[in-house]
Amino acid sequence: MKRTDIERLNQAVAVREPMALVTSLATGEQKLFGHPNAGEMASDIELNQTLIGAFSKDRSTLATIDGDEVFIKIYNPALRMIIIGAVHIAQALIPMARQLGYEPIVIDPRTAFASEERFAGVQRDTRWPDEALAEIGVDTRTAFIALTHDPKIDDPALTIALNASPFYIGALGGRRTNEKRVERLTAAGISADKLASINAPVGLDIGAMGAPEIAVSIIAQVTAALRGKLKPPPAKQAS
Amino acid sequence: MTTDTAAPNAPILDQAITWMNQGRKVALATVIETWGSAPQPTGSQLLIDQDGNFEGSVSGGCVEGAVILEAADVIANGKSTVMEFGVADETAWEVGLACGGRIKIFVEPVTQ
Structure with a gap:
C-alpha cells in the first residue's frame, strides 16, 4: 500500500x-x-x-x-445517528449508539433540553432542524430518529430526511400521532411511498417500558435496517 | 462539538503513517477471505513493523505470530504475498487456529 x-x-x-x-x-x-x-x-x-x-x-x-x-x-464513512429531540430517550440511546459504532448528533432548538449538562461530550446543535441538517447532511450511512413529539420541530426535520437517503427513519408517536403526521406531511406534498418508510411508532415491539428499554427497541430496529433484515412496517389495521 | 468516534479502519492507517514518520518500515496484513468460524471478519487488519511490533488483529491471536514472521520477509523484499491458514493445514494447527475456521491473509509492504 x-x-x-x-x-x-x-x-x-x-x-x-x-x-x-x-x-x-x-x-x-x-x-x-x-x-x-x-x-x-x-x-x-x-x-x-x-x-x-x-x-x-x-x-x-x-x-x-x-x-x-x-x-x-x-x-465506508462512520455510521451516524441523528437524533431530533434532546429528550430522555435520547440520553439513554446515545451510549448504546456509541457502543455500536455510531457517531451521535443531537438536534434540538430548545436549549434547556439540549444542555451541556444533560448531554456532556455529545455533539449538540441548537439550531432549528432545517438549518442544522442543511449543514450536517443526511447520507446513506445515517440513521435518523425524531423524538420530540412536537410537529414544529419533527415535521421539518422528517421532511428533509424523507427527501434524503438515510438507511433508517424512525419517529416517536403512537398510531394516531403518526396518522396526523402523515396527513400533515401529505398536505406538504410528500408521497405516500416516502411516508411509508417512516418507522412509527419507533422501535421494535418488545413491550419496552421506560426510556432505556425504548432505546433498546430503537437500536435493535436500526441494526435490523442496517443489516437488511428490517421487515416492512405492519399493514394498517382497521381501528 | 466533540466526538470520540473515529471511522472504522482509519486508526490502523493513521498508525501506519505515524510509524513511517518515525522512520520505521511497515507491512500491512489484511484478512481477505474467511470460512467457517473465523474469529475476525474479512477486511480486518494487522500492522507490523520491521522489529515485530504490531497493532490490530487478523485472527484474535491465533495466527498473528506466523503473520508477523512473514511480514519481516515482506518488509525485507518489498513483495506482497497471500497466506492461508486452516484446520486442514498442519502449520495452522501449530500456530493455533484450532477454532475450526480458515482464513486467507494478504500481507503487503507499505511504501513511501
Missing part, C-alpha cells in the same frame, strides 16, 4: 466520502475508487457492479474481475 493512498483515504474519511481500495492479488497492484453512484465510475462494468454491492453491504470482499483475482477493501 502506498502512503499517498493512505493519505487520500484519510481525506475521504474526514469528509464522509466512501472509498474502495482494489488490490490485485497476483501483482499487488492497487487502485482507489470512489462510489460508482457518486460519478466516479470504474471503466470496468463488472467491477462497478461488485463495488456497488460491496459498498451497500459494507463488506470487503474477494472478486474475480476479468480473470484477475482482486481484493476489494471497503472504507
Whole structure:
C-alpha cells in the first residue's frame, strides 16, 4: 500500500466520502475508487457492479474481475445517528449508539433540553432542524430518529430526511400521532411511498417500558435496517 | 462539538503513517477471505513493523505470530504475498487456529 493512498483515504474519511481500495492479488497492484453512484465510475462494468454491492453491504470482499483475482477493501464513512429531540430517550440511546459504532448528533432548538449538562461530550446543535441538517447532511450511512413529539420541530426535520437517503427513519408517536403526521406531511406534498418508510411508532415491539428499554427497541430496529433484515412496517389495521 | 468516534479502519492507517514518520518500515496484513468460524471478519487488519511490533488483529491471536514472521520477509523484499491458514493445514494447527475456521491473509509492504 502506498502512503499517498493512505493519505487520500484519510481525506475521504474526514469528509464522509466512501472509498474502495482494489488490490490485485497476483501483482499487488492497487487502485482507489470512489462510489460508482457518486460519478466516479470504474471503466470496468463488472467491477462497478461488485463495488456497488460491496459498498451497500459494507463488506470487503474477494472478486474475480476479468480473470484477475482482486481484493476489494471497503472504507465506508462512520455510521451516524441523528437524533431530533434532546429528550430522555435520547440520553439513554446515545451510549448504546456509541457502543455500536455510531457517531451521535443531537438536534434540538430548545436549549434547556439540549444542555451541556444533560448531554456532556455529545455533539449538540441548537439550531432549528432545517438549518442544522442543511449543514450536517443526511447520507446513506445515517440513521435518523425524531423524538420530540412536537410537529414544529419533527415535521421539518422528517421532511428533509424523507427527501434524503438515510438507511433508517424512525419517529416517536403512537398510531394516531403518526396518522396526523402523515396527513400533515401529505398536505406538504410528500408521497405516500416516502411516508411509508417512516418507522412509527419507533422501535421494535418488545413491550419496552421506560426510556432505556425504548432505546433498546430503537437500536435493535436500526441494526435490523442496517443489516437488511428490517421487515416492512405492519399493514394498517382497521381501528 | 466533540466526538470520540473515529471511522472504522482509519486508526490502523493513521498508525501506519505515524510509524513511517518515525522512520520505521511497515507491512500491512489484511484478512481477505474467511470460512467457517473465523474469529475476525474479512477486511480486518494487522500492522507490523520491521522489529515485530504490531497493532490490530487478523485472527484474535491465533495466527498473528506466523503473520508477523512473514511480514519481516515482506518488509525485507518489498513483495506482497497471500497466506492461508486452516484446520486442514498442519502449520495452522501449530500456530493455533484450532477454532475450526480458515482464513486467507494478504500481507503487503507499505511504501513511501
